[in-house]
Amino acid sequence: MSGLLIYVIFFHVLGAIVWVGGMIAIRFAVHPSLQNISDDQIRLARILEITGRLFALVLPFILLLIATGLYMAHVFGFRGHTDLSVVVHVKEAIWLVMTINYAVMVWLRFKAQSYYLSANYLMAKKYLAPIPKYLLPLNIFLGILALYFGLVLRGF
Ligand code: HEM
Structure with missing residues (x-):
């Protein structure tokens, strides 16, 4: 394996661990x-702090995942219309949906923080509620799916 490739795969897998495992x-x-x-007030403050730290932590890994994924797809020659190129497109689509979902969570958290700072705890709770209920479970599911398709690309 070439010298660079081992780091590319390393950071792809590390990105999957941090993003999916963190969620x-x-x-x-x-x-x-x-x-x-x-x-x-105390619960909302802690939730805002924890989600703020998680979202900041995973952002560089989200970018690393797409960069390393595209690089591998290029180097391994998953292009044209082969079975594996379809799997690469499926992974790109999963990444896109997960990233949009992540952006929605960041926005909801930002709105909740504004309401929290103006002591409107009811509205802050309303904006935070969909995150653990729908958005995090959806991204965890999609992340595990992307991990599975990673193994399909390896040739299993
Ligand atoms: C959305 C988040 C993603 C997660 C959680 C993820 C996860 C993984 C994991 C765990 C592997 C390692 C499998 C192994 O050990 O062989 C892998 C491999 C791979 N992934 Fe991803 N991936 C993601 C996104 C992407 C994207 C967007 C692309 C392409 C643009 C991509 C392309 C690949 C390729 C080409 C491999 C190499 C398979 C091989 O070893 O030959 N991945 N992925």
Whole structure:
């Protein structure tokens, strides 16, 4: 394997671990625990901090995933209309949907933060609610699907 390629695959897999694993940890370990904070103001402050840190952490890995994925698709010759080029397009589509979903979550969090800062906790809660309920589970599911298609591309 060429010297550069090992780093490309390394960062592709690391990106998958951090993005998908980060969302799983927040949704299934951190989120249930935060529900035990009964004081609205304190709970919302912690939720805003944790989601802010998660979203900032994963952003560079989102960009790394598409850059390394496109590079590998090019180097491995998954072009034209082969079976594997279809799988590459499926992964590109999954990445796009996940990234749009991520941008929606960032926007919802930003709106919630503005309401929080003006002490409108009801509206802050309203904007945050879809994140653990629909958007994080959707991205976790799509991320696991992309991981599976990564193995299909490897030739399994
Ligand atoms: C959306 C998030 C993505 C995740 C979570 C993900 C995950 C993975 C993982 C875990 C592997 C390693 C499989 C192995 O060990 O062989 C992999 C391989 C690969 N992925 Fe992705 N991937 C993503 C997006 C993309 C995109 C957007 C592309 C193409 C534009 C892409 C193209 C590839 C290619 C070409 C391989 C190499 C397979 C091989 O070893 O030959 N991936 N992916």
